[in-house]
Amino acid sequence: MSEFSAALRAVPPPFFVRLAALWRQWRAELFGTRLNAALTLGSLAFLAWAVPPVFRWAVLDATWTGTAETCAASDGACWAFIGEKLRFMAFGPYPAELRWQPALATTLLLALVVASCVPRLWGRALPPAWIAAIAAAVLLMAGGITAPSVPTGQWGGMPLTVLLCVAGLAGAFPLAVLLAIGRRSNMLVARVLATGFIEVVRGVPLIAVLYVATLMVPLMLPAGMMMDKLLRTQIAIILFAAAYMAEIIRAGLQSVPAGQYEAARALGLPFWPLMRLVVLPQALRTVIPSFVTLGIGILQDTTLVVVIGVFDFLNAARTAATDPDWLGFYDEAFIFAASVYFLLCFAASRYSLWLERRLQPGG
Amino acid sequence: MTRPGSPGPRGSGIRRALAAWCGDHPGGQVLLLAGVLLLFGWLGSNTVQNMHRFGLRPGFGFLAQPANFEIGQALIEYSSRDTYARAVLVGLLNTLEIAVAGCLLASLLGLVLGVARLAGNRLLSGLVQAYVELIRNTPLLLQLFFWSATVHALPPPRRALAPGAGIFLTNRGVFVPTLGFDSVPDWLAPAFLAAAIVIVGLVLLRRHLTTGLALTLAAVSVATPIGVALAAGLQVSLDVPELDGFNFTGGATLGPEFTTLLVGLVVNFAATNSEIVRSGIVAVPRGQWDAGRALGFCWWRTLRLIVLPQTLRVAIPLLTSSYLNLVKSSSLAVAIGFPDLTSVIGTTANQTGQAVEAILILGGVYLTLNLVISAIMNSANRRLALRV
Known part of the structure; x- marks a missing residue:
C-alpha cells in the first residue's frame, strides 16, 4: 500500500x-x-x-541604421549612433589602425580574470600569471614592436578601464596583505603606520586621491623628474584599492582560529612561512567573495578618472556624443555604457553569490 | 601578532611595559620609522624647492588673497572679490547641504523601498529588486551624467512642468514655494527659545510626567507665542514662484546642478539603504511578527511598533557606512559642475599652485566630517544596543 x-x-x-x-x-x-x-x-x-x-x-520609434539626419527625423532612440561610434567608444582616441593591440590586451586581461574565477585553478601559478598578463597587456597597449609606439595620452576606452581596474586590484593585493598584517602586528610603528594609511585613504573620496596624484605628486618630485599621468592615476587607484582590500584581508585573518597560529609555531615555522603556508591560504579563501565585491566597486570607481581627464570607457562614450556630426545623443551613449557596466557587474555579483554558497562549510 | 605564552622580555617592570608597548623588533621599527620620515622629508624638501622655483610661498597665507572666481551657488554672501578662505567655506557649506539633504531623503526612500520589498507582494518586490540591481550595477558617475542630461532636457521656464503644489521643474532648476513672514515682532525669537527650553525640560522629565500632560505643555509653549504674534499682526504668506518674463521669481530655487546631484545621490543611496533596511527586517526573528499578530496588531502596526525599532539595531552600523559613502560620493559634484568643497579646492589648487596646502585642507575636512558622522551614529548605536 x-x-x-x-x-x-x-x-x-x-x-x-x-x-x-x-x-x-x-x-x-x-x-x-x-x-x-x-x-x-x-x-x-x-x-x-x-x-x-x-x-x-x-x-x-527607434532608428536602427542611417545617419544623424534620419535620427533627427524621428522621435525615438538613435541606435545607429551606437553602431557608428562603437569603435570610438570601445577604444577612445587610440590610433584606428592599431586597435587590434588594445583589443588583444583586453581579451588577455578578461581571460585572466575569468580563469581566476574558476576555483579549480586557484594555486601557485596564479600570481605569476597575473604579473605576466598585465605586463603583456601594457606592452601591447604601448605598441612599438611593429608600429610606432602609442603614448599613454592616447590610450582609452574599454581597454583602459579594464587595465586600470585589473592592474589596480593586482597591484593593491601585496600592499593590502602587508597593511593587514601590519595593522594586526604588535609592533607599534608598523601598526600605527598601517592603521593611519588605511583610515586616511578610506576617509577621503577617491577624487581627493586622484587630485593628490595629478596636482600634488608633480610638485613633490625633484626638479626635472617627470612621471607619466596615467601611471600616477594607476598608482592612485592601487593605493585606494589597497586600503579597502586591507580591511577585507584583516577580516579574513581574524577568522583564522588561534589554534592554527599556535600549531604552526609548534612546528617551528618562523613568521613569514607561517603566514604564507598556514594563515594566509585560509584567511584569503574565506574573503574571496568580498574581493569580487571590491572588484565591482573598483570597476565602477575607475569612471572617476573622467575628472582628471583620462579617457576611460565612460568618458569615451560621453565624448562620442559631442561629435558635431552626431551631437547630443547622450541618452543613447549613457544607456549603452550602462548596459556594458551592468553586464560586467551583474555577472560578477552573481558569481560572488555562487562562490559564497560554495565556500560555506559543507556547501 | 600576539603570541600567547611566548616568553616575555625580562627585567624591571618599566622595561617590560615599554617592550610590550613597542612590540617585537624595536631596531627594525626604528629603521622603518626613519625610512618613512626620510621619504616624507625628501618629498617635503622637493615641494618647497619646486614652489620657490615657481615663485610660490609654502603655507596657508594664500587663503587671505582674493579668489577671483565666481561660485554659482552659495548659501552665504560671496563674490569673486572675497578671499579663498571664504570660497572654501562656501564649498564646505554646499557639501554639508547636499550631505544632509541626501542622507535624509535617501534614508526615507530607502525605508519605503526596503519595506515595499518585504510587503509580501511579488510584483512590487520584483520591481524594487530590479531597481536595486540596476542602480548597484552601474557606476554612480554614469547615473549622475544621465540625471544631468535629464535635468538639462527639461523644458524652459515658459513651458515648465508643474507637478502641483507650486513646484515647477525647468532646465534652470526646480522652483519650490517657501513660507514668507511679514512684520515679525522682536520678542518672537526669544519666545521660541523659551519654548525650546521648555520642551527640552519636558523631554528630560518625561519619566515623571504622563504623555498627555507633557504633550499639552509642549503644545501650549509653542502655540502661545504664535497665537499672540498672529493677533499682534504677524502675516504669514506662502511665497509661490511665479513666471516673470523668462524666469521664475519668488519661492526658493534649487539650481540644476544641485538638483542633479541630489537626485543622483538619493536614487543611488536609496538602493543601498533599502538593502540595509531589508536585511535589518529579515534579521528580526519571525516570532516578533507572530507576537504582534497575537496582540491583535495589524501588519502596519506590527511593523511600526515592533519590528522597525529592532531593525534599527542591525541597520545603524550599516547606515553609518552608507552615510559616510554618501558624503564622500558627493565629491562627484566636480564632474557635473556643482561647486562643492572638492570642486572649489580643485579650482583653488589650479589657480594658486598651492596644491599641497589645498589638498591637505580637503583631506582634513573630509576626515573631520567622517569622525563627526561616526560619532553621532555611534552614540545612536549605544542608545539602541541591547543592554544585557
Whole structure:
C-alpha cells in the first residue's frame, strides 16, 4: 500500500492541475489581502505609466541604421549612433589602425580574470600569471614592436578601464596583505603606520586621491623628474584599492582560529612561512567573495578618472556624443555604457553569490 | 601578532611595559620609522624647492588673497572679490547641504523601498529588486551624467512642468514655494527659545510626567507665542514662484546642478539603504511578527511598533557606512559642475599652485566630517544596543 502511494506521488500531476495550483498561489500572493491587491494595482499602474513611453522610444520609434539626419527625423532612440561610434567608444582616441593591440590586451586581461574565477585553478601559478598578463597587456597597449609606439595620452576606452581596474586590484593585493598584517602586528610603528594609511585613504573620496596624484605628486618630485599621468592615476587607484582590500584581508585573518597560529609555531615555522603556508591560504579563501565585491566597486570607481581627464570607457562614450556630426545623443551613449557596466557587474555579483554558497562549510 | 605564552622580555617592570608597548623588533621599527620620515622629508624638501622655483610661498597665507572666481551657488554672501578662505567655506557649506539633504531623503526612500520589498507582494518586490540591481550595477558617475542630461532636457521656464503644489521643474532648476513672514515682532525669537527650553525640560522629565500632560505643555509653549504674534499682526504668506518674463521669481530655487546631484545621490543611496533596511527586517526573528499578530496588531502596526525599532539595531552600523559613502560620493559634484568643497579646492589648487596646502585642507575636512558622522551614529548605536 505504502509502495503504491509512493509510486503515485512520484508521478507528476497533470499539467492543468499544476497550472491551477500555480494560479492559486499567484492569486494569493498578488490579491490575497486588501493591502496586497492595492499594492499589485499600484505596481501595475506604475508599469502602465512608465513602460509604454520607454518602449516606444527605445524600440518602436527607434532608428536602427542611417545617419544623424534620419535620427533627427524621428522621435525615438538613435541606435545607429551606437553602431557608428562603437569603435570610438570601445577604444577612445587610440590610433584606428592599431586597435587590434588594445583589443588583444583586453581579451588577455578578461581571460585572466575569468580563469581566476574558476576555483579549480586557484594555486601557485596564479600570481605569476597575473604579473605576466598585465605586463603583456601594457606592452601591447604601448605598441612599438611593429608600429610606432602609442603614448599613454592616447590610450582609452574599454581597454583602459579594464587595465586600470585589473592592474589596480593586482597591484593593491601585496600592499593590502602587508597593511593587514601590519595593522594586526604588535609592533607599534608598523601598526600605527598601517592603521593611519588605511583610515586616511578610506576617509577621503577617491577624487581627493586622484587630485593628490595629478596636482600634488608633480610638485613633490625633484626638479626635472617627470612621471607619466596615467601611471600616477594607476598608482592612485592601487593605493585606494589597497586600503579597502586591507580591511577585507584583516577580516579574513581574524577568522583564522588561534589554534592554527599556535600549531604552526609548534612546528617551528618562523613568521613569514607561517603566514604564507598556514594563515594566509585560509584567511584569503574565506574573503574571496568580498574581493569580487571590491572588484565591482573598483570597476565602477575607475569612471572617476573622467575628472582628471583620462579617457576611460565612460568618458569615451560621453565624448562620442559631442561629435558635431552626431551631437547630443547622450541618452543613447549613457544607456549603452550602462548596459556594458551592468553586464560586467551583474555577472560578477552573481558569481560572488555562487562562490559564497560554495565556500560555506559543507556547501 | 600576539603570541600567547611566548616568553616575555625580562627585567624591571618599566622595561617590560615599554617592550610590550613597542612590540617585537624595536631596531627594525626604528629603521622603518626613519625610512618613512626620510621619504616624507625628501618629498617635503622637493615641494618647497619646486614652489620657490615657481615663485610660490609654502603655507596657508594664500587663503587671505582674493579668489577671483565666481561660485554659482552659495548659501552665504560671496563674490569673486572675497578671499579663498571664504570660497572654501562656501564649498564646505554646499557639501554639508547636499550631505544632509541626501542622507535624509535617501534614508526615507530607502525605508519605503526596503519595506515595499518585504510587503509580501511579488510584483512590487520584483520591481524594487530590479531597481536595486540596476542602480548597484552601474557606476554612480554614469547615473549622475544621465540625471544631468535629464535635468538639462527639461523644458524652459515658459513651458515648465508643474507637478502641483507650486513646484515647477525647468532646465534652470526646480522652483519650490517657501513660507514668507511679514512684520515679525522682536520678542518672537526669544519666545521660541523659551519654548525650546521648555520642551527640552519636558523631554528630560518625561519619566515623571504622563504623555498627555507633557504633550499639552509642549503644545501650549509653542502655540502661545504664535497665537499672540498672529493677533499682534504677524502675516504669514506662502511665497509661490511665479513666471516673470523668462524666469521664475519668488519661492526658493534649487539650481540644476544641485538638483542633479541630489537626485543622483538619493536614487543611488536609496538602493543601498533599502538593502540595509531589508536585511535589518529579515534579521528580526519571525516570532516578533507572530507576537504582534497575537496582540491583535495589524501588519502596519506590527511593523511600526515592533519590528522597525529592532531593525534599527542591525541597520545603524550599516547606515553609518552608507552615510559616510554618501558624503564622500558627493565629491562627484566636480564632474557635473556643482561647486562643492572638492570642486572649489580643485579650482583653488589650479589657480594658486598651492596644491599641497589645498589638498591637505580637503583631506582634513573630509576626515573631520567622517569622525563627526561616526560619532553621532555611534552614540545612536549605544542608545539602541541591547543592554544585557
